[in-house]
Amino acid sequence: MPRLLTIEPLTQAAFAPFGTVIEVDPASMRLINGGSTERYHALARADVAGEGASVIINIFRGQPRGFPYAVTMMERHPLGSQSFSPIGGGSWLAIAAPDDNGKPGTPRVFLATGAQGVNYGRNVWHHPLMAVGAVSDFLVVDRDGPGNNLEEVFYDEPFVIPNPV
Numbered sequence: 001m002p003r004l005l006t007i008e009p010l011t012q013a014a015f016a017p018f019g020t021v022i023e024v025d026p027a028s029m030r031l032i033n034g035g036s037t038e039r040y041h042a043l044a045r046a047d048v049a050g051e052g053a054s055v056i057i058n059i060f061r062g063q064p065r066g067f068p069y070a071v072t073m074m075e076r077h078p079l080g081s082q083s084f085s086p087i088g089g090g091s092w093l094a095i096a097a098p099d100d101n102g103k104p105g106t107p108r109v110f111l112a113t114g115a116q117g118v119n120y121g122r123n124v125w126h127h128p129l130m131a132v133g134a135v136s137d138f139l140v141v142d143r144d145g146p147g148n149n150l151e152e153v154f155y156d157e158p159f160v161i162p163n164p165v
C-alpha cells in the first residue's frame with residue numbers, strides 16, 4: 001500500500017534538520033557598490049571533503065515531474081553538500097529524509113517558491129531534482145573530485161506525493 005506524503009511549506013525552521021534555505025534574509029543584507037546593490041551575505045556554505053575536492057557551479061535543467069509521484073529512492077553525497085537555486089522562478093519540490101541507521105527514513109516534502117533555493121548538507125538524504133510544472137533551470141553548487149560521492153537507497157515500498165499545484 002503506497003504511503004501518501006503531505007507537502008509542507010519550505011521554511012528555515014522546518015528545513016533545518018537537512019540544511020539551509022537560500023532566500024533573501026534581511027538580517028544578512030550588506031549594502032555594497034556605493035549603495036546600488038544589496039548583498040545577502042553567506043546565506044549558505046558549500047561543504048566539500050576529501051583530497052583534491054573542489055566546489056563547482058552547475059546548471060541543472062529539470063524536466064517537470066508527473067503527479068501523483070512515487071518516491072522510490074533517496075540519495076546522499078557523503079563528500080559534499082549540494083545546493084539548488086531556481087533560475088527561472090517557478091515553484092519546485094525539495095525532498096529530504098532523516099538518516100535511519102544508514103538508510104533514509106520517511107521523506108519530508110517541501111514546496112519551495114521560485115525565490116527559494118536549498119543547500120542540502122553533506123551526507124543528507126534527498127531526492128534528485130524535482131522540477132514542477134515546466135522545464136526548469138537550477139543553479140547547482142556541489143562537489144567535484146575523486147572518490148564516490150553518490151549513495152542511493154531504494155525503499156521497499158514507495159511513498160506517494162500528491163499533485164502540489
Ligand SMILES: NC(=O)N[C@@H](O)C(=O)O
Nearest residue numbers: 075082126127128129150
Ligand atoms: N546526480 C546529480 O548530479 N544530481 C543529483 O545529485 C540530484 O540531487 O539531483
Ligand code: NI
Nearest residue numbers: 075077082128
Ligand atoms: Ni543530489
